[in-house]
Structure formats: structure tokens, C-alpha cells
Amino acid sequence: MQWSKLKKSADNLLSESVKSRLEFHNTSYNRTHDNTGRCWITVDKHEVFNACTVTWQSSYHKLADEIQRANQCLDYTDPQQRKGYYDATQMPRRSSVNEESILNTSLKTLWNSGQVYR
Numbered sequence: 001m002q003w004s005k006l007k008k009s010a011d012n013l014l015s016e017s018v019k020s021r022l023e024f025h026n027t028s029y030n031r032t033h034d035n036t037g038r039c040w041i042t043v044d045k046h047e048v049f050n051a052c053t054v055t056w057q058s059s060y061h062k063l064a065d066e067i068q069r070a071n072q073c074l075d076y077t078d079p080q081q082r083k084g085y086y087d088a089t090q091m092p093r094r095s096s097v098n099e100e101s102i103l104n105t106s107l108k109t110l111w112n113s114g115q116v117y118r
Helices: 003-012 053-070 079-095 099-112
Strands: 022-028 037-043 046-052
Touching: 003 022, 037 053, 046 053, 053 079
Parallel strands: none
Antiparallel strands: 022 037, 037 046
């Protein structure tokens, strides 16, 4: 589905009082591998949610590398290190926080800060 149709569908689910305050955004980076991109949500022009493929991939691989170093499993060609090496690439995925809880936390923080008018 095209972004414009998806955005319109999402906007139609919002009440009139929220439509003017909540905005959905999306962009893709055409010159990156697989046209990765970013989506974000703003409330009263303040960003409360951000999902960026490039940032996530960078953080994911950095954490996997740190786990591999900590476990001294840096060489996937070494049979004794192979399992630890591959296990380390799966750990960040299992330990990541889901997007819904991040969004809820961001919205609560913004609401409690008084930046969103009640």
C-alpha cells in the first residue's frame, strides 16, 4: 500500500480533536541498500516515536560485536567459537524492547512534561 493511502487511513481513525495534534511521517533513503527508511510520529510537533532502519541496524550490530568480544568468540571459522559467535548475533534481537512500549513510554513522558496540552 502506498504511504499516502496508509497515512490517510490512519488519520481517519483519529478523533477530530487529535487529528490536528498527531502526525505520522515516513521517508525512505533511496540510495541505501534495500531503500531503508525512517518513520516517526509527532504530537504537537514534538517527536514521540522514531523507527529508523539504519540507526537500528547500526546499534544491533554494535551490540552483537560487543557480546562477541565479551565472550571471546570473534572467529566464526574456529569450531570452538562458532556457536558463541552466532549466538551473539541473536542476543540483541531477543533483548530488544518492542516498539509499542517505546511509544507508550515516549507519549507518557511527553504528557507528564506538560508539553502536550490536556
